[in-house]
Structures are given as C-alpha cells and as structure tokens.
Amino acid sequence: MIADALFLGLEYEQIVILTVGSLVGASCALVGSFLVVRQTAMLGDAISHSVLPGIVVMFLITGTLSSFYMVAGAAVFGVLTVFLVGLLNRTGLLHEDASIGVVFPALFSLGVILVTRYTAGVHLDESCVLYGEIEFVALDDWLVGSRSLGPRAVWITGAILLANLVLVCTFFKELKVTSFDPDLAASLGISPVLLHYLLMITVSVTAVGSFESVGAILVVAMFIVPPATAYLLTDRLNVLLLLAVVIGVASAWVGYFFSRAFDCSVAGSMAAAAGVFFMLAFLFSPQHGLLGRWLIRRVLARRFHEQLILLHVQSGTGRTSLDSLAARFNWRSGRVVAIVDRLVTAGLVEKGAGGVRLTVKGKTAIEESGTLPLVHVD
C-alpha cells in the first residue's frame, strides 16, 4: 500500500526520514531562535544532555520505554537542570557558565551510571544517545490494536512541532519582550521567569522528541545553528523565526541526501549541513557577514577619504597640488591620485597644471552637505 507510494521519485522510507528530519529541524529552530536571542544557547546543550537521566529514571520507575513517559521524564529533568543552574547562579557562588558546566555533566553521569547498572539488555545504549536512529524511523509504526497509523516518529515530532507553533504564536509578544527587555516585560506585568521556564519546558520536550531521531548532541546543532545563521541575515524576530525554520528544514534535506551519497550518519550530516549554511551566512551575509562588513567598511573609508580631499581642496587658495595633499595626510601619492581620479570622474574637481580645484558641481556638493563634520582648521 503506502510502502509502494512514490513522491518526487522518493521511496516510502526516504519520505518518512525526510518528513521526520524536517519536523525536527522546524521545531528545534522555532524554540532555538529564542535560546539564541536570549543568549542562553548553552542551556539548550545542558537540557539536551539531561534528557538521558530523565529517560532512565522514568524507565526505572515505570518499567516501560513508552513515548509519553520519556517525554515527561525528559521535561522534568530539563526543568530540573535549568532550576539547578539558576539556583547555583543566584547563590552568587558560581557564574552562569560554570553553573551550567557543573550541573549537566553531573546529571549526565548519573544517567550513564543508572543505564550501566540497572538497564542491561534494554534498548537504551549510548550510541543511540549520541547519533540517534533516524535511519530506522520508517520501520517503527504506531500500532493501535492491530491497525497501523504510520510511523510513530512522524506523529511524535509532528505533535511537538504543532505544540511549539501554538506556543510561539500564542506568546510571540511575551517571548519577544522578555527576550529583549526583561525589565520592560516585568513592568508590563509579564513575568520573565514564568516565560523562561515555559520556554525551557518546551526545549526539553523538543529535545526528547528529536533525540530519538538525531541524538542528544546533534539536537544541539538543530537548536542553535539554524537560528544563529538566521540571526546573521535579519534584524526582525519574525523573519528570524521563519528563516531559521527554512534553514533547519534545508539542513535536514541537504544532510540526508549527502549521507545517502556517501553512506554515512544521517544525523551527523544534518549537523554538518547546518554548519555549512552558517559558514555561508558568516562569510556572505550582506549586513552581518565578514565580506559584507568588509565591503561596508571599505565604502565608508572611501567616502571619508573623498570628503577629506574635497574639503582640503576647498580651503586652499587657487589650485592644490597632489604632492601637498599627499604630504598633508601622509598618504602615498598613488592613493591620492586614485582618490582624485574618482573625484574627477564624479565631476567634483578638475585637474590642471599645478594641481586640482573644485568644479561648480563640487562647490554645490560641499554646500549641500553643510553638516559635514570636517572643518579644516590649520
């Protein structure tokens, strides 16, 4: 039946993996955006690690690996992590980074010890924690009685995405104001603490839902990298969310096809693809990329040099020689020639024997930009 369905020439298994990957990418990017703009990205890392003890403790209590208990256990431990970090931080004995650095390894160790000692033979090994098993999501169907409702992971990650969407749409304004101006939020009667914990619960639930597919460490990549990439591309929060989701989904697709081509870890490739997107934005973003910033700086420097020369020529009597300009600013004569040539091309100065002088156009240009901060005083 469905197993034979073809879409864009993809097999059923591929469609399921791509769907799960996209759902994970989108839901992680949605909540991850707030982690990035709130500068609490590493709390996401901490939470994704405390998923393990949450699952183990829940397993030891209930004796099952059912999805509901896993999500509940992870949410409890995620909030516990955030609470402990906040508590340590508030005592003033440790800074926040150190608090994070001591809390989650301790909880993770506890989880590993519990796994090793008490859950022998249960399918809960460390490699699953690290890599995830998105390769096999199509094989695990959700059975109600004897009827199959399709792959379980699609239902779980879909439900999580829906929950995240509802949360972000309902509390968009509140999340925005608490992220950028907690004091204003408090004065408006919006509790930053309450929203902080709401967000952290969401991060925990998203982490555990994604963890089955992409693993604990790579879920960090999906939380942080697409939003950070989007953060380099826009200054508006709603655009940032949209871009982050698009980049998250794109990372899942690119990663999947890369891993198909080279027969390697799907989750790892997704993280690597997200990294490539980040590098592209880091280098080439028009406003915030290295290249963009370099270009803007170059344009500003050129404009400044031109104005400097114009004003200097204006203050001189008669023609100003290029040599005197070079000597005045201690520039190489080649540089002066290049700047003057640009001014000549723009028709602002004219060259003649003995140097340059302003054209009529150049004079009006200076008069019009009367607010120029540069006044030549000798």
Added chain:
Amino acid sequence: MEFTSIFIKVLLGASLLGVVAGVMGCFALLRRQSLLGDAVSHAALPGVCIAFLITGGRDPLSILIGALLAGFAGSLFILLVVRGSRIKEDSAIGIVLSVFFGVGIVLLTYIKRLPVGNRSGLDTFLFGQAATLMWKDVLLFTVVALLVLTVIIVFYKEFKLLCFDRSFGDSLGLPMRRLEIVLTSLLVVVVVIGLQTVGVILMLAALVTPAAAARQWTDRFRVMLVLAGSFGAISSGLGVLASSSIERMPTGPAIVMVSSSVLIVSLLLAPGRGLVWNFVQSRRLQKRIRHENLLTDLYRLGERQKNWERTVSAPTLMGMRGQSGRQIWRTVGQLESRGLLTVDGDAMQLTTTGLDEASDVVRKHRLWELYLMRRLDLPADHVHRDAEAMEHALTDEAVAEFEELLGYPQHDPHGREIPKRRRLS
C-alpha cells in the same frame, strides 16, 4: 580488591589528569570560559577521525595530534565568530561543539564501514575508557602534566593578570593576546589527553567541577590552583577505586560523581562563602544583636530611674521593641545562662558583668552618634538609627580612637551621659 599493576597504572594516569584538568579549570572558571572546554572536547572528534583516515589508525600519537589540531581549530573558530560577527559567545560555543561533532560522527560512521583493522581506539575517545590506559599513556600524561605545570609556574603572574585585569596587563605592554593563545593551547592539550580517560561529554566536568569547588575555599589564586589540582586528583583516584571495586561502574561518570560531591560539600560548608556557613554566621550575629539590644534596653530603663539595681518586669521590656513575651523570655534565658542577668519570677536585674557589657554597647552607640554629628554635621534626630546598627559592629579599638578624636566627651547629642569604659578587654 588487589592492587594489580593495571589498577595502579589507571589510578596514576587518572590522578595526573585530574591534577592538570583541575588547574586548567581554574583559568577557565575565572575567565568565565567554563564551557570552552566542552566545545574543545567535542571539536577534537573530527581531528581524531581524519588522523585515523590518514595514518590508517596505526599510530596513537598521530591521533592525539589530530585531536589537538581540531580542538585548537575549534577554539580559534569560536574566537573568529565572536570577534567577526554579532553572534555571542554562547551561540558560538554551541555551534562549534555541535557542528564539529556532527562532522566527526559523519567521519566515524564512514570509517566504521572501511575494511581496516584496529578501530578500537576511536570509541574510547567518545566515552573514555580509563581501563584501556597503557604505561605509554601514563608516561605521556606525566610529560604533559609537567609541561603544563611548568608553563603555568613560569608565566604565573602573566596568566593571573589575564584572569583578573587584562587591560592592566595591556597597559604594562605585556603580549596579552599571545598569552591568551598560550593558555588556550594548554587547555586544548589537557582536554585532548583527557578524552581517553573520561570521554567527550564528561571532560567538561573534569575541568570545571574541581575548580568550582576550589574557588569556594579561598580568595587566593595560588591556593585555588593547588586545591583544584588536589580535588581533581582525589576525585579521579576515588572514581577509579569505585569503578574497580564496584561491578558495572563506569570510570568517567564515577569520577564526575565524586567531584560533584566535593563541589556540593564546598558550596555548603566552605568558610566565608558556603551556604550553611553563611547561615550559621548570620544566625550567630542575629543572636548577638538580640542579646545586646536587650541589655541596652535594661541599661536605658535603669538610667531613666537612676537605679540599675531595681528589677524590671518582662512586660516593660515588651513595650520597648515590640517583641512578644516569648521572644523576650528566650533571650532572657540565654542571657541568664551567660551570667549577665538574674531572674526572679517575672522580674529581672542586670548583674555587674551584665551592666558592664550593656554600658559598653551604649557607650559605642552614643560615641557614634556624637561622631556623626560633629564630623558629618548630621542633625541630632538623624543619628539614632545609624548608631543602632553600628553599636553591634564597632570594635573596641575603633571606639578608643573616636573617643580621642572627639576629646573624651561626657555627654551624647541628646544630653545623656556616655558611660565610662568599665570592662577590661
């Protein structure tokens, strides 16, 4: 449990690592870069894999070098992203950590399908397996430990400046950026050699937890370094002991559990900073203030009636500070057992020592009032509240100095007599 050569070897290796990781952790902690170690340990993975692919996995040293280079590249990349864009440090660390690790996993799964022989070295980098340490490794740890400690001792002053007052270092003309790179390189070296013992995820705890514990016990950097090294060594030692004597107890997590316990004890009990310590101190202070307040109340009542021998009833005292009868009686009981007052039914009376003690506190109170008025020109009706707090805090030496400064005054601003010093300290 027997002290086999394997056990001693592992114990030695882990303890050496504990010392250097603890020491390096102090720098990370004070420079608020605790999580950098996490990024470096994750970033090392692709280096390990690439080195494995190049050499075919035959040479452990080349794998270490690969890890070093990748870890160093990761830390440089964080620096580049933070300096070169609007991305903040926390996101930059998260990006490097997860992307480098993702690339590492890709390479790892690729290697796992290759038909090459010895791949066992790779998994130990992920989770750490102290049991696989060899004498060769212990020797390497010793060399690295000596190297790291030597560099730290030689550049102790410079590194200290880097942690506490970087701009002062710049103003002295010290090459702070180069020192920063040296320090980061040392961190990378320590992280990479630690991976094999405690693994990628728990390396962070080996660095930060002992340093965080050491920080609680001292305000001196030198002492903190020594303590962090010791805590690191002790935690590693006990962790190895636990994992070798308890069945199915992984070494890395056992080490982290021990060091976390050390941290919890430090956070609670460390003198001067610990939570319990502070609680006890503030309780003690509150008790002293309660005692001194009741004594001065009795003094003032006696002063009003020009007779300290008369007994005072508890309800009279209740009116003075709005305390309940129970509160008063509790304090009275404590003062009685200290021999500062005698109780007879509902009435009480200061003893001679009690009167001495009370007049001493009142003396401090009134001298401070006078000092505030004469020296700071505060009006007479503004000084009482301040003196009410200072009377509990002033030392005898300070009071002696004021008295001289004020010319041995007889009366306070309100015209009441300043009691003479009676108690001999």
